[in-house]
Amino acid sequence: MYILKNALQNLFRNTGRNLLTAAIFLLVITMSCVALVVYNGSNSMAEQYKDRLSTEVLLNVDDRKVSEAAGEDDTFRRPTLTDELIQKLAASPYLKKTVYSAQMEAIADELKYSNPVDKRDIEMQRAGEDLVKTRRPQYYLYGFEDVSQAEAFQGGKVKLIEGGFPTAEDECVISDTLAELNGLKPGDTFQAKSIYYTDKQGRALEKMTLKVSGVYHWDYDEGEMNVDSDIFTKYRLLTDPRYTYEPVFQASFFLKNPRDLDAFAQEAYAAGLSEYYKLSTDAVAYDAFVKPVEQMGTISLIFLCVVLALGAAVLLILSSLVVRERKYEIGVLRAMGMKKGKVAAQLILESVLIMAVCLALGVALGSLFSQPITDLLLSHQMSQALGGPTLAGGTGAYSFGGLATENTPITHISAALSLTTVTELAGIALVLAAAAGAVSTACAMKYEPMRILRERN
Template identity: 75%
Template sequence: MYIFKNAFQNLFRNPGRNLMTAGIFLLIITMSCVALVVCNGANDMAKQYKDRLSTEVILNVNEMKVSEAWEKDETFRKPGLTDELIQKIAASGYLKKTVYSAQMEAVADDLKYTESNDYGDIEIQRAGEDPAKTRIPQYILSGFEDVSQAEPFQSGQAKLAEGGTFPGDDNECLISDTLAELNGLKPGDTIRAKSIYYTDKQGNPLEEMELKVSGIYHREYGEGEKDSGYEIFTKYKILTDPRYTYEPVFYADFFLKNPRDLEAFAREAYASGLSEYYSLGTDTVAYDAFVKPIEQMSIIAMIFLCVVLVLGASILLILSSLIVRERKYEIGVLRAMGMKKSKVAAQLVLESALIMGVCLIMGIVLGSLFAQPVTDMLLANQMSQALDGPSLAGGMGGTSFGGLATDNRPITHISAALGLTTIMELVGIALVLTGVAGAVSAACAMKYEPMRILRERN
């Protein structure tokens, strides 16, 4: 009890040297807290992206093969991708889940738009398809099994407004707040939509669909993206109904149970009827563009942490030895009074522990305040370097990186939250530093003989 009381009183008897020690402790803990939060946040984000990108298999049209075939033979027609084929591929045992969607260009003459629309007809011909007479598209209908799983909602770019719900029935839809304000629409209202094509592939006239507004969404657009508000989200099933659609554009993301099964899954998909004019592969562009910079960010944080700990510990060692030399007479008096070496050492360690305890709390608070700005700055710098400054181009449904396209959006935010793991790591660092400082102080104190110290009085 005496040791604890004396150690506590010594904190106020010698404020100058204790404040100097506290300043070093506080600086180390604060910087370590920032570095650990950045490192752990970056590692978590990189792991999420790696897990998704390594198991996500994207089904895309091989435009190069289609164009080459069409140039050789103008009668060439691209093999169609059907809902039945996607469902057949999705039944593979290699998959843990499948996220598929369909998109259709549509018109709705009853709605108002932010820009004037041309209501005339045009003739279009996609590579590998017959020419067809169509209307000029006014908006995009995007259909999902579960609209909440759509990329804009998953990434947080789009949010459902209060009072609305995601579509539950096949004839329900979500519209943008831009479209809702222009037309005075609210949940429960009905809109009419029609494909830009007049007939299906057999020449039968397409019907007009009636969609009930189940909710309204607000979407934040990135740099280079246009806020058109013309994307309407609905259910996947209605866009595969031949009464309403000419041929929707299908998208499918397959998620493997094991990334090593990619080749086996591809062989199975082609054997199921998938044409060679479609490709299956992982998004290597997104991995190189987004994951590697985050991993480098984590490495930078770890290097910074190591430098802080090495320099901080070195300064503490020197400071502790100097403080003991300054307190040599005090130590001599305690030893002459009969206090054992172990108790003197325990008092010095306890003083360091009390200072460190206060600095640990303050350092965690300060570190948590600085962590998010530092994380944002490092992230912006890493992404800017990886994407060669302004070469990142965002567009509808994807991103361009080095001239290559990816459907994944760049990482724009990493949450620098202070978790229990980080706190435990900081406590461990504090204990090590306290032990080192206390051990050096005790070792230096034990070198001096009490009678010699009192005799010399310096």
């Protein structure tokens, strides 16, 4: 108890000296916190992209074949995926998972919309089909087997802020803008309908009643299109023929092993996949997006090592100088009969107490600076690596070095402070405090108490 009491008194007795030590501790912990957050965040994002891009199978339409077919036959229609085909492919033993969705343009006249709503009828014609009377779309319905797997929610920019994801077939998630405009909250219902009046057989399409299960918020970047009209619901609802004319199907297939691509392709064509599709993995995006993020992790790790090396060196030098100033105090304690072990324990305890306070402040400051620094590093790395991405052919694909990819660059890495990072910082703080205390102890123990007292002046 005496050792603890005396250590606390020394912290306030030697305020200037301890503040200098604390400032160095705080600087090291804060910079280490930022470096660790950037390192852990970039590594996590890189692993996610590596896993997805190396195993995700891209189903791209062969535009050359389509153009040739359309030139030979005016009624030729671009091939599309069907629900039946997706289910067949999803059952392949080569796949570890399949994320599929359906999209439908819809109207909901009872709802308010952030932009002016045009309720006039228009005529639409698909290739190989007759003119059909439709409405202009007001909303877009996206159906997923598991809405949380939608790319919008996986990217981190779209977050559920109220309620939960749909579990029943008639439930949906809407934007906070749409909820505010219409006074909707989880549990409320509204009606929506396809922009088509009838199905392909001429039967009138019914309205669907949607129940709000949750509300999401989209963090828009400057210049990004507002998508508060996007409504996410269950996949099966949009495949129900009572409500839909012909939904647009999309699917992402993820291989267990990237080397199984050719085998999966043969299986897909045998199952009925059109010859106008070609299957591939996105090596362009893998090289363009993953490597810059991995370099971020390397840079932050090097920075962490430099900070720890310089910080530890300064702390050790400062600890040895402090002991020289406190020789007389140490001599008195030893002359009074205090054992070397207790003197050492007091010196180490003082370092630990200072470090504990600096750890709390450093974590707070580090978490405050981590996100801006992460964003700055990511922006710099991407601009350097990609040399300015451009849209390829106006299709929404990105082009890098003449090669195109449908995947979008990594534009955001969450720099949230995790339990792992806090644990690592606590370990660093403990090692630094122990090292500083050990140096102080080693310097103090080499002085004989009587000699210290004789040489006081």
